[in-house]
Amino acid sequence: MLTGELVTLRPIEPDDYLALADFANDVELELLGGGDPPTPTPQASVAAMYEQQRENPDSINFAITANEAAGKLIGQCGLWRHDQLGRTVELGITIGVREYWGRGYGREAVALLVGYAFRLRNMRKVHLSVHANNTRAIRSYTAAGFVEEGRLREHVWSDGAYVDLVLMGRLRRPEDDLLPA
Numbered sequence: 328m329l330t331g332e333l334v335t336l337r338p339i340e341p342d343d344y345l346a347l348a349d350f351a352n353d354v355e356l357e358l359l360g361g362g363d364p365p366t367p368t369p370q371a372s373v374a375a376m377y378e379q380q381r382e383n384p385d386s387i388n389f390a391i392t393a394n395e396a397a398g399k400l401i402g403q404c405g406l407w408r409h410d411q412l413g414r415t416v417e418l419g420i421t422i423g424v425r426e427y428w429g430r431g432y433g434r435e436a437v438a439l440l441v442g443y444a445f446r447l448r449n450m451r452k453v454h455l456s457v458h459a460n461n462t463r464a465i466r467s468y469t470a471a472g473f474v475e476e477g478r479l480r481e482h483v484w485s486d487g488a489y490v491d492l493v494l495m496g497r498l499r500r501p502e503d504d505l506l507p508a
């Protein structure tokens with residue numbers, strides 16, 4: 328549906344649930360992703376969650392696929408908590424296949440999502456939260472135009488320590504309304 332040089336963002340299909348369940352049960356991924364502590368999650372629960380979210384207009388989920396690998400699923404991303412008054416929305420992303428980390432796939436997926444939020448959903452700001460020790464994610468978001476807006480100190484218990492929760496945001500700029508060449 329949204330195609331870049333490296334990745335395509337397309338709808339999540341039932342055939343994806345097995346891989347998405349693997350991501351959901353990967354402790355390192357879950358710790359990096361934040362949110363609830365890692366919890367054993369059967370494939371049926373993952374399927375039920377995505378089926379439920381598909382009916383919820385406030386959750387827009389995409390599968391991330393690698394163009395070079397014939398559309399192999401490498402992660403998922405999405406937009407949640409649309410605030411129609413302030414026109415803000417929250418972004419989340421997981422690339423679950425480690426060989427695709429640190430190669431620019433994340434920033435391109437984020438850029439595609441941000442473009443979707445601005446041009447197709449008329450949002451004016453995309454925001455997210457990230458653990459302060461997740462340097463790779465923070466650098467990827469920074470490369471996609473996000474800036475730190477604040478941090479909640481020692482806000483998260485993660486893997487035996489309290490870590491800061493960094494709040495980042497990306498405001499819409501006039502050039503965001505131009506279609507990519």
Ligand SMILES: CC(C)(COP(=O)(O)OP(=O)(O)OC[C@H]1O[C@@H](n2cnc3c(N)ncnc32)[C@H](O)[C@@H]1OP(=O)(O)O)[C@@H](O)C(=O)NCCC(=O)NCCS
Pocket residue numbers: 356359360361402420421422423427428429430431432433434435456457458461462463464466467470
């Ligand atoms: C976070 C994530 C989406 C980023 O996508 P990505 O494709 O890996 O990141 P990018 O290639 O766009 O950017 C990575 C940046 O981190 C740097 N980096 C790479 N490996 C790193 C490492 N081990 N430690 C710190 N920085 C690292 C890269 O140099 C690059 O920064 P630069 O552009 O300033 O040089 C992806 O790594 C991921 O899904 N990780 C697991 C789950 C997760 O952390 N989700 C985010 C929760 S908020």
